[in-house]
Amino acid sequence: METLDLNVDIQKAILQDMLMRFLSEDVGMEDITTRAVIPEGTEARAQVIVKERAVVAGVEEIRLLFEMLGLKVRRALRDGVEVEPGTTIMEVSGDARTILTAERTALNILMRMSGIATATRRLVEKVREAGLKTKIAATRKTAPGLRYLDKKAVEVGGGDPHRFRLDDAVLIKDNHIAIVGGVDEAVRKARESVSFAKKVEVEVRTLDEALEAARSGADIIMLDNMTVEDVESTLRMLEREGLRDKVLIEVSGGITEENLLQYAKLEPDIISVGSLTHSVKAVDISLEVLGVQG
Amino acid sequence: METLDLNVDIQKAILQDMLMRFLSEDVGMEDITTRAVIPEGTEARAQVIVKERAVVAGVEEIRLLFEMLGLKVRRALRDGVEVEPGTTIMEVSGDARTILTAERTALNILMRMSGIATATRRLVEKVREAGLKTKIAATRKTAPGLRYLDKKAVEVGGGDPHRFRLDDAVLIKDNHIAIVGGVDEAVRKARESVSFAKKVEVEVRTLDEALEAARSGADIIMLDNMTVEDVESTLRMLEREGLRDKVLIEVSGGITEENLLQYAKLEPDIISVGSLTHSVKAVDISLEVLGVQG
Amino acid sequence: METLDLNVDIQKAILQDMLMRFLSEDVGMEDITTRAVIPEGTEARAQVIVKERAVVAGVEEIRLLFEMLGLKVRRALRDGVEVEPGTTIMEVSGDARTILTAERTALNILMRMSGIATATRRLVEKVREAGLKTKIAATRKTAPGLRYLDKKAVEVGGGDPHRFRLDDAVLIKDNHIAIVGGVDEAVRKARESVSFAKKVEVEVRTLDEALEAARSGADIIMLDNMTVEDVESTLRMLEREGLRDKVLIEVSGGITEENLLQYAKLEPDIISVGSLTHSVKAVDISLEVLGVQG
Amino acid sequence: METLDLNVDIQKAILQDMLMRFLSEDVGMEDITTRAVIPEGTEARAQVIVKERAVVAGVEEIRLLFEMLGLKVRRALRDGVEVEPGTTIMEVSGDARTILTAERTALNILMRMSGIATATRRLVEKVREAGLKTKIAATRKTAPGLRYLDKKAVEVGGGDPHRFRLDDAVLIKDNHIAIVGGVDEAVRKARESVSFAKKVEVEVRTLDEALEAARSGADIIMLDNMTVEDVESTLRMLEREGLRDKVLIEVSGGITEENLLQYAKLEPDIISVGSLTHSVKAVDISLEVLGVQG
Amino acid sequence: METLDLNVDIQKAILQDMLMRFLSEDVGMEDITTRAVIPEGTEARAQVIVKERAVVAGVEEIRLLFEMLGLKVRRALRDGVEVEPGTTIMEVSGDARTILTAERTALNILMRMSGIATATRRLVEKVREAGLKTKIAATRKTAPGLRYLDKKAVEVGGGDPHRFRLDDAVLIKDNHIAIVGGVDEAVRKARESVSFAKKVEVEVRTLDEALEAARSGADIIMLDNMTVEDVESTLRMLEREGLRDKVLIEVSGGITEENLLQYAKLEPDIISVGSLTHSVKAVDISLEVLGVQG
């Protein structure tokens, strides 16, 4: 799984807008402290240092942020690299005022994205080390306004981003079924009126619903909040009915680092984990000024 | 400490823009699932239910979100209320398609804000229950783009929002001092060129720096990453020098739920905690459709 | 195939922004003619009348436009209805100045969308009348900035909107294959690094490439710019190889009203037609003021 | 008639915003196909080739688009040049991913603008070849959001852009007159309350109205939907009354390639044609990757 | 001369955006004073009172601002009315917090616009009282971002707004002529390549240039920075040459309240005055809370 590519300048241009919005949110009219305290024209050099074991993510974003502001970035690590405490993620040099004013925005991005990538990688590795192929996927439980950065951090960690938006793919959830009356009816309606270019996924809570979903031609079935046992019997039944190969199976709800392997051993195609993006533990990272000229 | 007031419609108007941006990020061109599956004109009623003990925050925001979209909100709790698992935070009714399409955006806001308020309240209560007066404050370590919501959630939890932006107040940090050479010089420069309407805060790492800061006329001194012992001896020295009453003391860096009281017992004016907003554990909240007409 | 639903207010809110942008492009600082010539407070009633046979589309959009501006809309037809010359599409009444100022923007939307729906419907009917099931689909050859309205008009006409954006689904085109070296390699790479939630489509030019695509596990194969004969032999070969049911077949390139049925009779799943949106013939529609009060 | 000048960087800056909006509409979060399939760092060279006889327009715009994205453009034709099928409009080289991601947006602009310029030029040439001086003008029947590009394409084709917006000049139309009661009254009101810097045009349907308009001091009279005979007698009458030199005469409504010269021979000052922009036939243009390095 | 009409809701919608931008500039994240000090739910009534003789302008704008925020406006004067010190311009009632938070933005608009209208009216009256017909016009010397409000205030005062933007009408200035070489050449070029729908104005500094301009077919001639004597001899010469009726004459540069009538007596069509908008003296207006409930 490859990282989103900021070399494509279109991406850059879209990202620049977002970064300027973040900066401007933090700066307001000006950084009154830096302007008052740091002499105009001072040049400085600083390091971005990680304080704990982590998978770094957000390096491309903050490199772009610093470069947009006329700073020079050197020795930047690649996103996705695993690092030990004390590792320098990048060096940045140039106008001292600019470095200090951008510091917090840069770190806020880097700390959150690295937190997401680190948590994702931990789950991905656990599955791989057990010799299994199940993908770890994110959900739409991202911080409002940060869909792009949160999903990218999941990918940097080795996870699957899943849907970006509600127009990406069909996902019929329990509330839809509660209203429409049944799985089969819901899948049929989706197939009929949604473009052929989209996949149809349906969330089910029981073995019977799973069978109904597979028969009605869903592309993906999400087994939601099922016990390990229920997932197991559902997968067996689908196999027995010759339906297992026709659908992708996603397991979701209540997955933790602890029970992950129990589910993964049943070899669903995907396990999705909301906490990867809704309950992020930021990685501790700081920026330290090394030296000054000027 | 009172909650930000959405009754002031100016706030509402600014917030509506933000909410529409969040919605539009999640929806894209349209919610293809809901449009395909739910018949036009279906009316539904749903409950927003919390699954764990929490302080709820974000109720005003998602009420506004639902009402902007023509839905009716009833029985909404007030922000800041502490709730048990299973509590209904609000009921929402109206066009079923609208409810389903807005669901994820609403929950993403509510879950994050409640997570922040809950963590803040826990610290605030701990201090109060020990009969102490130290304020718990947030930092600028918020999620990019969410400064307003993150700070508001801290206030709902009973915390102090601290600076909103870099133009709010002067805060001279270690990197500033590293460049400018000394605490006294930095404070003097800030006093000279920044408006009289702003406070001047300075971050120090040693007792000596703290003394220097107090003597140079800083309004607030942040004792950064100091041990309990160092904070204690610093406070004593300030008192001995007759400087304690002239400044506010903020303790910051490495404060956890565990060591909080050790610091609080020294009676600094403020303890600020970055993890309140940079490492949020979302509260588990869901929306459940109760019934349908139409 | 159902029409996009403006009753979902989220859609409305997004659309309102777009409509205001269009209005403001046309109005500039003010409609100097109307302000100078029409007395303040004049109330008028007007009809929107179609001058030729057409399928109307854009009614929901201009109804929203008029209502946003405080006008009353009555007797509006439903989008997708086929009408004879002289039919009244809607009546609008209210402030005369507002009606006149909004007239051109409303008609520009309605005339283009109805043009697209009319052309789409003609092809859809032709296929249906021949007793065939092939879907007629649009492409991304829409007018810049009008992706949403152009695609919606195709749906109103009974067509399939196909991809909304480049992040919707994978579509490997000739230029991708030219760079990457082969169909199989390209499909394999896409499968590997793109989310499981997306379909993978590949554009091919020969029978051999089509076979390669089907074997490599593509979900959809686009037969691009092939003759009727080549499409036919490709479909036969896929059937012979037992691959026909595993893929959707889209025929594209050089399809006209004249040769449509020749291709459709081969029963591909989809025929996509760029000219539906890149070469729109607007439907002739005008707004006529009926009466005035005030 | 000269082409709008993109060398004036103000124009460029305004245009860049529009181009980024178009790109972003097409790209969404990222071009998932290109990222998955094309290796990072691949360099490519491509040609933009026209497939039919045409007047090219939009070259400056897509050159700017490509250059904004860090691509190199060579051998670009000048806007307004007439080309044969197979002509290369420009070569573009650089990051292969960027070229492929921008391809559709660039072509959508180029194909539409060239379609408009080609249709305009055809009419302009027809008039010129008949040795006549009447100008061909566009109307405000442009695609919503594309006023600038549509009008520019008309100018590239040799046409007159006419009004940009409703605040540009006064144009009293039939609906205005229907409300206000009479041509003379309407013109008088406009003269009185509109700035001296604007021209006053009035649309009339009969010889009598045309006379009334000329006498009331209109700068331009639009003869709307009149037969050739009616236009002729109106022009004669104006001449007889000594009014022909005091006004510009614009003929509009129902003008086609077929009847154009019949009207033009009567030597009105302007003939305006809505279909130039409301019913555009896109020119067939494609982008072909020639070679790859890296 | 009539006032711009906010009853046309299109205008309103465009204006609302601008007003929200102004409010948000002043408010930032929230009005911390009002929130802290004024109890939620307090209702108040306030008066907007003028402290000096003035022509009021901006009433429609701030009424819209207040109403957007849910406040009630009563007894609002009409824009353009002349008032004595102590006059109540409007009463506003509703949520006390909202009134206080919006106060400054509303007054800043009202004070500036009334200042412009008052100064304009003074000149307009002076000319009218002398029994003359020359119009008083504004220039493009408006405050950046306030073109619309500044021009509207001029109209409220009875002045002519002149060009809104650089695409409104041609105005060939001294710097253009300096580059292109001569008045005649410049006018000819403009006539040739600019749409027939625009007027062509040219700025001249001498009698000879004025003659050249009139002969080359300019619609308007601006006599720039000429003495009263030079204006007089220029007008006489134009009359003698039979050119006076073919052009509008605008006098500009160095016009003050003192010398206005000397120029106006020569009966140019327009006198334009930059200071009307570039050097505004705000009218002293305040908002006073009358009473409170709740």
Added chain:
Amino acid sequence: METLDLNVDIQKAILQDMLMRFLSEDVGMEDITTRAVIPEGTEARAQVIVKERAVVAGVEEIRLLFEMLGLKVRRALRDGVEVEPGTTIMEVSGDARTILTAERTALNILMRMSGIATATRRLVEKVREAGLKTKIAATRKTAPGLRYLDKKAVEVGGGDPHRFRLDDAVLIKDNHIAIVGGVDEAVRKARESVSFAKKVEVEVRTLDEALEAARSGADIIMLDNMTVEDVESTLRMLEREGLRDKVLIEVSGGITEENLLQYAKLEPDIISVGSLTHSVKAVDISLEVLGVQG
């Protein structure tokens, strides 16, 4: 007092957006005069010349504006310099069309900002020449949308910018007190619910209120609209009560160039003057093309 620093590129980026908005307001779709009259590719050199004694401000802004547009700026004065009539503020060279199109926007910024700086400097000098230390401060009575530029111009002139926004610092005004009932109550409420990082200022009208404010712990007391005598007795009383050193005293309301020193001699900390920004007299500055190549 130092000038805001545009070398910090963050500031630049925020400013560029604002400048493009101003340009685009003035340009509309294009500068039709310049395009028609000035040959493509013409290079020119021009001087920005001041016509009266002034303190220049806005130089950094228009330098940025010109450079954004690809022009070269030389010999630019520093903001804050005092100049004699006829002084060249800067030279600008490059594409002639660009220079002419940007001219008005640049001058509008420069003339207003220099007007503000000049008026501020006059007051500041007056106080300094009398050997006094009172600061001259601005208010929030700025032109809507121009808060940043207006405040910066005050700083360039040597003044204090005071609050940027309503969330900057607490300022309890007469209307707040009228509603809440008393100074003490209002200050207490503000202290309680506003962050410790903000100062609390209160506006008073009498000696008694001033005493109440000082005792309740306000950081700053604004003596509003008091006579010189009342200010004097208030200051004496505060001193007598030992409160003078605990608060900053701001005098406001009705201060003119004439009575300034009478107030300043009483040695308040700050005198704030609304007219500095609400009633700006623009400095007369023009741009003159010197020579042309090309």
